[in-house]
Amino acid sequence: MGWVFISSPGFILGQDGPPINSENSSVQIDFTQSPASNDQANVVSTSQGLMPLRQDVEGYYVSGIESIPLINSQPFMALTPVAHINNYHPGVVSILLRFSSDQVVWSNWQKVEKFHDDDPAQPAFIGNMIIADSTYNYFSYMIEFKQVPPTSPIASVSHLQFNFFSPGNVTPLTASTISGTTIAGMNSECGCDLPAFATRADWNCPDGNNPSCASPDYSQVSHQIVHHSAGINSSNNWAAVVLSIWDSHVNINGWCDIGYNWIIDPNGIIYEGRGGGNNVKGAHFCGKNTGTMGICMLGNFENATPSPEALASLNKLLTWKSCDANISPTGSSYHMSSSQTLMTISGHRDGCATVCPGGNLYPLLPSIRTQVKAQLDQCKNGSTHIDEDLIVSNFRVFPNPNQGTFQVYWESEQFQQGDIVVYNSLGQELHREIVQIYPGIYQKIIRLGNLPDGVYQLRMKTPNFDLNKKLIVDTH
Numbered sequence: 001m002g003w004v005f006i007s008s009p010g011f012i013l014g015q016d017g018p019p020i021n022s023e024n025s026s027v028q029i030d031f032t033q034s035p036a037s038n039d040q041a042n043v044v045s046t047s048q049g050l051m052p053l054r055q056d057v058e059g060y061y062v063s064g065i066e067s068i069p070l071i072n073s074q075p076f077m078a079l080t081p082v083a084h085i086n087n088y089h090p091g092v093v094s095i096l097l098r099f100s101s102d103q104v105v106w107s108n109w110q111k112v113e114k115f116h117d118d119d120p121a122q123p124a125f126i127g128n129m130i131i132a133d134s135t136y137n138y139f140s141y142m143i144e145f146k147q148v149p150p151t152s153p154i155a156s157v158s159h160l161q162f163n164f165f166s167p168g169n170v171t172p173l174t175a176s177t178i179s180g181t182t183i184a185g186m187n188s189e190c191g192c193d194l195p196a197f198a199t200r201a202d203w204n205c206p207d208g209n210n211p212s213c214a215s216p217d218y219s220q221v222s223h224q225i226v227h228h229s230a231g232i233n234s235s236n237n238w239a240a241v242v243l244s245i246w247d248s249h250v251n252i253n254g255w256c257d258i259g260y261n262w263i264i265d266p267n268g269i270i271y272e273g274r275g276g277g278n279n280v281k282g283a284h285f286c287g288k289n290t291g292t293m294g295i296c297m298l299g300n301f302e303n304a305t306p307s308p309e310a311l312a313s314l315n316k317l318l319t320w321k322s323c324d325a326n327i328s329p330t331g332s333s334y335h336m337s338s339s340q341t342l343m344t345i346s347g348h349r350d351g352c353a354t355v356c357p358g359g360n361l362y363p364l365l366p367s368i369r370t371q372v373k374a375q376l377d378q379c380k381n382g383s384t385h386i387d388e389d390l391i392v393s394n395f396r397v398f399p400n401p402n403q404g405t406f407q408v409y410w411e412s413e414q415f416q417q418g419d420i421v422v423y424n425s426l427g428q429e430l431h432r433e434i435v436q437i438y439p440g441i442y443q444k445i446i447r448l449g450n451l452p453d454g455v456y457q458l459r460m461k462t463p464n465f466d467l468n469k470k471l472i473v474d475t476h
Contacts, residue, residue, distance in 0.1 A: 021168040022243075024251060025069040029160040043145065048086060049158030052145040059145040065103055065138050066162075073134040073166035075237045078244035080252045081112050081127035081141075082161040087153040088125060090114070094144040095127065095160075099136040109142065115253075116230055116354040129248045131232045131241065134166075165247045167240035173198050173269055184277030192323035192379040195316040197262070197270040203239040205246060205258075211275030212250065212257035218279045219290045219427030221325045222459070222468065223335050224318055226365065227260065227284060227296040227348045228357040233304040238265035241298060249283070259283035260296040262317060268309030270317060278324065286352035290337040290427045291457075293321055301358025315368060318345060319375040326461050329372040333468030336425045336457045344466075345369050397458060401472035404448040408460070412437050418462030422448060422471065425455065437462065448473070
């Protein structure tokens, strides 16, 4: 077995005070060379890597003791494992880790879960980030091969890479030390305030308040996606955890910035995520990010429950964005990028193959939508709950598919003025018309002109509702 140690201390300038002494290091392992271990069963090393000798029998490989190549980790160490697995299939190959300070007393084996926000097209198995105590100096890993039918494609592990990150002397944040109140591109006509938040400079993002992406992408937000980090449930320094997520997303995943638009810790502190201002497109919805805003709740809500403080901040953030983007928080609409009809406030699992945002958070989403609706009505109108079904109903488009000319039909119980807007799959506006919505039944003919054949999003918006339909143009 061969391995290479890489260590690269870094210095991140904080908003005030001395530099943040961060450090990146990694251990790389090549299984295409012969492994050396006294603790293995039913495994063999080939030019394709480590694989089971017989697939109808379980096998395992336990490494020797490896040193953690950090000079001075503080306040903890963050570890992101990456495995290159040929013929990967969930559950067939597992990677486990344990840690020690003295090579005598070891922690329990901890299974590496697959990073749940990963793009499915990513060829490598990127593990979920693990937070470990800064006193650990050594680690060991185990690879398990599960029993499968002999005719199944043979899974093999060719390379492993363990990426260590020390955030450095990051200052923990409290409600009195965060500085964000507005971001670029906000809707000035919205009556619901963006809650106070920690700016990127507050949590010591290496690029400060500037976007890390050279050319950020933007799209009109129609859906708000709730995540959990699936990481630790308690910490004395959540700002350092956010910085570690940034490092993992950028230096391991290869993204230009942190994937989430916003992050919320268990104390209720909201952190600005991806830089670039309002409506910047993130990376959090299995490669289908156009039209979404991603909010990550820090914690693993498969085995814990979100704190009241975190849920209150989530409600405030969802209320602001629902107002800012004129989104109905209790409604559903067609999401062009995923080709699915989703609730406008959805969990990650609603559009991707994952349990995120966890079994203890996901069931709360219906009540969260109702609470956000009540807050939205109060801050926008100073009124009580508005029943959208009494304002407009029977919203239809026909013919659909069409050749670029169609009729929009609806029934309304009161007068309103709004817009009918057509977007392409990138969320770019292609056509807009102002409509007067009178009480009774109404039809309007829309002529789009010469649009290419494809699937588009039709959106009718007023101050009190936001309705979406999938629109198909087919000229053949």
